Amino acid sequence: MSRVKDASNSIKVGMVSLGCAKNLVDSEVMLGILKDRGFEIVPDEAGADVIIVNTCGFILPAKQESINEVLRLARLKQGGRLKALIMTGCLPQRYGEELAKELPEVDAFVGPGEITAIARVIRDVLQIYRTGQPGRPAGRRPVLISEPRFIYSHETPRIISTPPYTAYVKIAEGCDNRCSYCVIPSIRGRFRSRPIESIVSECMRLAGNGARELILVAQDTTRYGEDLYGTFKLASLLREISRIEGVVWVRFLYTYPTHITDELIEVVACEPKICKYFDIPLQHADDRVLRMMGRRNSREDALALINRIRTRIPDVTLRSTFIVGFPGETEDAFDSLLDFLEETKLDRVGVFAYSEEEGTPAEALPDKVPEDVKEERFRRAMELQRRISREKLEARVGSEEMVLVEGLSEESDLVVVARSQREAPGIDGLIYIGDATLKAGTFHQARITGASDHDLAAEIISPA
Ligand code: SF4
Known part of the structure; x- marks a missing residue:
């Protein structure tokens, strides 16, 4: 095992990914790089030593959401369990130095062009944490912002965080x-x-x-x-x-x-x-x-x-x-x-x-x-x-469509949600089917039986 892995394999890292699917891919690339370097990726905030907030800085509501999320997570640092909070993505790219002055709770700022440096940044930050003192000057915190040129490749490690299908x-x-x-x-x-x-x-x-x-x-x-x-x-x-x-x-x-x-x-x-x-x-x-x-x-x-x-x-x-x-x-x-x-x-x-x-x-x-x-x-x-x-x-009621089951609905254990090719995940409505035995990730032929403003109801005719 390399020295890098020795140094990192007990460090637990959590990720909060905000914004669009393009940002999510960046989050997944960072997680892949960290896992490859021996960090442990954890799904829950409470168990993390380090949390990365991959932010969106597109429009005002997205910026507000990003800042609120950082401030919420910063409270975990007060309990001592969370050692470092790192802000990545569009927001530091836009306002890096300004944020460094305004947000002493954040330990490092990394723009989208520098995400391959994430493992080094975390090690640097934890080194400061071990040897430094609270209230360290802002200048000591890493702020990595550069002209974004990076785009990942098939060889870049990546951990898929969406459902496996x-x-x-x-x-x-x-x-x-x-x-x-x-x-x-x-x-x-x-x-x-x-x-x-x-x-x-x-x-x-x-x-x-x-x-x-x-x-x-x-x-x-x-x-x-x-x-x-x-x-x-x-x-x-x-x-x-x-x-x-x-x-x-x-x-x-x-x-x-x-x-x-x-x-x-x-x-x-x-x-x-x-x-x-x-x-x-x-x-x-x-x-x-x-x-x-x-x-x-x-x-x-x-x-x-x-x-x-x-x-x-x-x-x-x-x-x-x-x-x-x-x-x-x-x-x-x-x-x-x-x-x-x-x-x-x-x-x-x-x-x-x-x-x-x-x-x-x-x-x-x-x-x-x-x-x-x-x-x-x-x-x-x-x-x-x-x-x-x-x-x-x-107008779709009565039509037969192939659907992909996504899992139990949030509203009821008796109903699953699904999508047809007409519904993109995360942005369009859903198709509700009253059959809880259907497995997530399976395709079926379904008949549309009802419609509301944005969603549909359906019944299964046969496996696809
Ligand atoms: S400039 Fe912005 S809105 Fe226009 S195409 Fe590019 S990303 Fe979309």
Whole structure:
């Protein structure tokens, strides 16, 4: 055993992963590296010597959640059991030095570009803990923030924390789109893809370990490959992954509307393993607001895209997100967004009230929308979509669909929850089935028997 492992194998590390699935993959990579270096990974906070909080710094509510979580965990240090608290991810990348001044409870700050140094950081911090004294100066705490260039490979250790039948695969990192309201490009760096071979190799290993549903993520999955191969390669990648034995469903999330090619639509239409599901954050439907947002499509482009996808894949599920209350969004512009939702009747829609972020071009825009107006528009958009969602789900009653059982529902021991290819985990509704004998991770044919605003009920017809 190496000296590193000798030094680390009694140290118990816990992880709290906040934010999106892309951040979750970073958390899993850090856990993999730590386990590889001899640290013990523990699931409960109470038994940990060190806790890593992998934060999200995207918009204000996410930042608040991250800080609250750090302050809550800091209380465990007062009891003496928890020796160190480490903050990683988007928030320290954005505010590293500032946080170091404001949060003496945190022992180290590590940006997304430095996560491979996590084992060394923990050892350094514990060394300070053993030899230092409480109230040490902030300058002694590690603050590792750099231009993010890192992206993991199939050889990077990783511990999958999702249920064994589902795994996320990050195919690229960073973003080159420069939407005016978004801080991601400055936090996550330039867009960079992983080579196809590396992704396929990782997917084969995941499938060999029991993953049946693979979910490809990136800030912009549709740009995948452009930097490495000079052209968009998501369609080719999906074809390759579809050939892997054991994989039942392949999903991809976070597409950019103007990067969706006919080839990509064709591959989704033709490859049975690829879920007939497009997640296309459109952000708005008024041309002037779209221009102010720095988006590259118009309302007509979005309508044409939706039409193109639905014509080729009539049973497709379309998901999108929209921002309300962006600077300069007049009542007319907001109405045109509501008209768009009514006209397109998208299956799944997320709505966010605009959150102004320091350092973004949108911060300098005039004609800010007051908070109460933003809230009111948020409620109106959500209410409209609630009705549309119910109509869309009611239209599925009586249909037969293959479902993946996820386990017992939180509400009842007699009911399991499941998803069809139309429901992505964590963001869409669920399908409730009154048969507690169904095992998590198994596929079945089910008949949809009922619908509510966001969820469905079903009965099993036969194993898939
Ligand atoms: S596409 Fe736009 S909103 Fe999405 S991560 Fe890139 S810059 Fe941000």
